[in-house]
Amino acid sequence: MQVHFIHPGHSYLPELEAYAAHLRPWGHEARTHQNASTVPADARVVWWMCGRVRTMDHQRFAQAFQVHEYASASVPPCAWAKDQIKRWTQPKPSYRLFQNEWVRQRLGFADDVPWEFREMGVSSTFLTPPTIQGAAEFDMVYLGDMVRLQHFLPVFEGLEQAGMRTLLVGSIPAPLQRQFQAFKRITVTGKVPHHEVPAQLRRARCALNLVPDRLPYSEQTSTKLLEYCAIGLPVISTDYRWVRNFASSNPAAIAYLPAQASASAYADFFRKTRDMASGPSPDMGGWAWPHTLARLNIWKAAGLAP
Incomplete structure (x- = not known):
């Protein structure tokens, strides 16, 4: 059929x-x-x-x-x-x-x-341990909807001020390309086949989960956060209802960004969490x-x- x-x-x-x-x-x-x-x-x-x-x-x-x-x-x-x-x-x-x-x-x-x-x-490709894992090339990695990054430009300005290297997995939409070209420590992969995404995520030591605290996003599953956890990456996330509920029942290493902060405040936050360890990893096999x-x-x- x-x-x-x-x-x-x-x-x-x-x-x-x-x-x-x-x-x-x-x-x-x-x-x-x-x-x-x-x-x-x-x-x-x-x-x-x-x-x-x-x-x-x-x-x-x-x-x-x-x-x-x-x-x-x-x-x-x-x-x-x-x-x-x-x-x-x-x-x-x-x-x-x-x-x-x-x-x-x-x-x-x-x-x-x-x-x-x-x-x-979660695809099995995210749950398969890598054969070789070297030192991380990037401090942060972001996977997901690039259009919403318009609302998080101060976060990326803070990463720049903190001297951190960031990898964006995907393509920047045309209206945002000029703003992101100003960031010297950001690398953009362009469109990546789904089976290659785990290898891209493993290039970083920490992942960004940037979800607006507004409906419907705040009540729905963040697929990229599931994939980050399946890889075993610690996560820095915006603070909203779904991610708090997930963290309460899954022992994931998640730190929360301050809400609507200035670029300099974000930079201070990233400096403090620079050595954020992976911590406990939830068992994502059931996902x-x-x-x-x-x-x-x-x-x-x-x-x-x-």
């Missing part, structure tokens, strides 16, 4: 690769589409990575088992309004997946559609994608499990 995943956005979703690997031993093939027009009308399983789903597209697959997956609530601007629009206008699927209880309550669907939670996972996906009931509900 072919399982058709519809992902209209531009963000990288590692779960799509994990789904394909999970389905393969059962003889199924996963196909990813940017829009519904390339999905055949006789598809048996259509899996929407929501976004808005147009009713006319949904109706074209009326005979299919249709999944609506909400790995995140809507993001600003107008995040709350967008979630309300989804609540009242989204067509009714066969099954829903939510990242967590907050996302489910935020969307607030009041019907009898079966649902369950699907947490984020590996095979374990995360094996816990789901959807495979039987959709007729995919043997």
Whole structure:
């Protein structure tokens, strides 16, 4: 059977690769589409990575088992309004997946559609120890959404003032390139294939988890923090609800940035934490994608499990 995943956005979703690997031993093939027009009308399983789903597209697959997956609530601007629009206008699927209880309550669907939670996972490449580990080339590494770094420029100014070398894994969006060119101690890798990311992270002694303390980000899983912990890196993070909850149940080495500080205050903070040790490392084996996906009931509900 072919399982058709519809992902209209531009963000990288590692779960799509994990789904394909999970389905393969059962003889199924996963196909990813940017829009519904390339999905055949006789598809048996259509899996929407929501976004808005147009009713006319949904109706074209009326005979299919249709999944609506909400790995995140809507993001600003107008995040709350967008979630309300989804609540009242989204067509009714066969099954829903939510990242967590907050996302489910935020969307607030009041019907009898079966649902369950699907947490984020970690690729096995992050859990495999390196064969050789030399001295760190960089003091800090950042992995993740580069657009949001516009809100954290004083943090990078503080790193510069503290004389620290920083590695950014990914590509700087055009509107930010001029600002980051002014930083002399920052190296940008450009786009990196996902399987090469662990080697890039291991080039640094510490990792940055820069997440705004605002909805929906403050209530949702930070995939990059999971990956940092799987590598065994200590983490310097912004202070928000989800990361505090994670740290309370996982013995990770996490230090918290002061909120909305000046560049010089950030520089003082980084100097004080320069020798931050790795400390205890949480056991991230349970976060590996095979374990995360094996816990789901959807495979039987959709007729995919043997």
